[in-house]
Amino acid sequence: MIETNIILALSAGFGIALIAAPMGCFVVWRRMAYFGDSLAHASLLGIALGLITGLSTNIGVLIICSLFAILLLWLQQKKSLFSDSILGILAHGSLSIGVIGISLLGFDLDLEGYLFGDILNVVLRDIIWIYFGGALILFLLIYNWSDLVLMSIDEDLARAENVKIFYLQILLMFLMTLLVAISIQIVGVLIITSMLIIPASSARQVALSPKSMAIFTSVFALIAVVFGVFGAKFYNLPAGPSIVVSLVIIFILSLIFSSFQRKFF
Amino acid sequence: MINILFKEAKMSQLIKANNVSFIKEKNVILKNISLEILDNDFITIIGPNGAGKSMLLKCLMGFYKTTKGDVFIKKDLKIGYVPQKFAPSISMPINVKSFLFLRKKSNQTILNELTREINITHILNKQLSKLSGGELQRVLLVRALIDEPEILVLDEPVLNLDISAQLAFYKLLEHIYKTRKISILMVSHDLHMVMSISKKVICLFHHICCSGTPAKVAKDPNFSALFGDDMAKMMAVYQHSHNHSHVHKNDVDNCKCDGDCDND
Numbered sequence: 001m002i003e004t005n006i007i008l009a010l011s012a013g014f015g016i017a018l019i020a021a022p023m024g025c026f027v028v029w030r031r032m033a034y035f036g037d038s039l040a041h042a043s044l045l046g047i048a049l050g051l052i053t054g055l056s057t058n059i060g061v062l063i064i065c066s067l068f069a070i071l072l073l074w075l076q077q078k079k080s081l082f083s084d085s086i087l088g089i090l091a092h093g094s095l096s097i098g099v100i101g102i103s104l105l106g107f108d109l110d111l112e113g114y115l116f117g118d119i120l121n122v123v124l125r126d127i128i129w130i131y132f133g134g135a136l137i138l139f140l141l142i143y144n145w146s147d148l149v150l151m152s153i154d155e156d157l158a159r160a161e162n163v164k165i166f167y168l169q170i171l172l173m174f175l176m177t178l179l180v181a182i183s184i185q186i187v188g189v190l191i192i193t194s195m196l197i198i199p200a201s202s203a204r205q206v207a208l209s210p211k212s213m214a215i216f217t218s219v220f221a222l223i224a225v226v227f228g229v230f231g232a233k234f235y236n237l238p239a240g241p242s243i244v245v246s247l248v249i250i251f252i253l254s255l256i257f258s259s260f261q262r263k264f265f
Numbered sequence: 266m267i268n269i270l271f272k273e274a275k276m277s278q279l280i281k282a283n284n285v286s287f288i289k290e291k292n293v294i295l296k297n298i299s300l301e302i303l304d305n306d307f308i309t310i311i312g313p314n315g316a317g318k319s320m321l322l323k324c325l326m327g328f329y330k331t332t333k334g335d336v337f338i339k340k341d342l343k344i345g346y347v348p349q350k351f352a353p354s355i356s357m358p359i360n361v362k363s364f365l366f367l368r369k370k371s372n373q374t375i376l377n378e379l380t381r382e383i384n385i386t387h388i389l390n391k392q393l394s395k396l397s398g399g400e401l402q403r404v405l406l407v408r409a410l411i412d413e414p415e416i417l418v419l420d421e422p423v424l425n426l427d428i429s430a431q432l433a434f435y436k437l438l439e440h441i442y443k444t445r446k447i448s449i450l451m452v453s454h455d456l457h458m459v460m461s462i463s464k465k466v467i468c469l470f471h472h473i474c475c476s477g478t479p480a481k482v483a484k485d486p487n488f489s490a491l492f493g494d495d496m497a498k499m500m501a502v503y504q505h506s507h508n509h510s511h512v513h514k515n516d517v518d519n520c521k522c523d524g525d526c527d528n529d
Binding site: 028029146147149150152153154156157159160161163201204207208209210212213 | 323326328344345346348351353354356357358359360363364367368392393418
């Protein structure tokens with residue numbers, strides 16, 4: 001039993017690492033960290049919706065996070081507030097409504113599991129979600145890669161070359177929503193953002209091109225997943241935080257590497 | 266309503282604006298702008314801060330829907346654009362060469378010629394985020410020219426350069442204009458150098474105050490109303506004698522001022 005358990009955990013973790021890596025690059029390039037974090041917070045309302053309606057929690061999260069993104073786009077048009085304030089209001093509002101909903105309806109919910117993830121208890125259904133959703137995310141990112149990279153460098157430059165900026169912005173939002181929906185229960189509300197930001201930031205220290213940054217990001221995320229899962233399995237550490245600590249160690253090493261490189265090359 | 270219509274422009278017309286207005290949150294940014302950009306044109310838009318110059322460029326390239334009027338863009342017009350504020354994100358690792366070829370179809374021969382002409386050969390392997398203002402501007406210019414566009418659009422290209430680099434950049438631009446079949450549309454702030462190289466100057470303050478050859482604009486009362494008499498006198502020194510015989514249609518009929526030109 002132990003072996004199946006760990007194989008499932010590793011395959012879920014690997015899947016998420018591989019999807020979160022290129023997504024994380026765009027989060028870092030386009031400063032979407034706060035957006036990802038807010039989506040993750042709002043996902044708790046989605047989980048509540050999934051539980052209440054009896055639908056799958058993944059679908060609940062997908063619905064709520066999509067509504068979240070639409071609401072955000074609409075409120076941004078009004079331009080009386082900065083995006084970060086709007087995001088904060090939406091995120092904490094929906095998080096709180098979710099928690100109240102869950103407690104009112106008397107569900108016995110493992111809140112800690114949703115905050116920090118529960119990678120050792122993944123089931124096959126989760127893995128199917130991860131790999132199908134992940135394939136879609138990766139395909140769309142790779143298909144639109146150059147347009148997205150140019151848009152991340154400068155939006156007006158991309159506009160002059162007929163890149164459909166609005167469509168790509170919506171696409172990125174949708175892909176983030178999908179990513180949160182498929183990974184939230186495995187890595188948790190608080191940890192999904194670190195999976196997006198930390199490996200990409202470490203990769204930035206060593207990479208010289210957008211593609212190599214995406215590849216380094218994947219490698220770092222995979223290493224952290226291995227350490228996290230084994231730490232949880234064999235030393236009984238909490239899995240999610242172990243992944244994050246591994247990521248932070250990798251980040252520190254990457255900083256040391258880049259300062260050495262600057263000194264000697 | 267679609268304001269950007271393709272194919273309708275005449276053969277030699279690249280872009281044509283027909284009575285275009287742009288209103289954003291009740292502020293009139295552009296008012297009744299009509300102009301045309303032809304083959305091998307060199308048009309400079311001048312005007313004070315906040316006159317709507319950048320917005321006019323963006324409307325002419327079809328970035329935004331206009332509130333009123335139409336913009337006609339020649340079908341499949343290839344535009345090379347050098348934006349105003351370009352500060353590539355420090356979180357993006359990309360070297361100059363990859364940036365030049367990102368989404369651009371071109372070949373090594375053209376690249377070699379351009380990098381020599383515009384003098385960026387030595388920085389091709391440098392990271393984009395580590396370039397100086399002048400280097401960045403030259404890289405943008407190469408990128409704009411690399412797939413041989415029909416029109417080059419520049420938005421205050423010398424804004425962050427020191428005075429000698431500004432002169433060098435305008436010289437380069439003049440050379441580019443003279444050595445290939447290209448139209449140039451440029452927004453500028455500083456008048457002296459612009460005047461000597463442009464074929465036509467459009468003086469903008471939300472509407473077109475006056476337009477025509479540099480010599481004609483410098484003498485226009487609307488020009489001195491907008492920039493002050495001193496500036497107008499200074500211009501007279503800087504302009505060189507244009508002996509071009511071709512006169513654009515719009516030169517004649519746009520020199521009416523609506524009365525709000527005496528705004529600072």
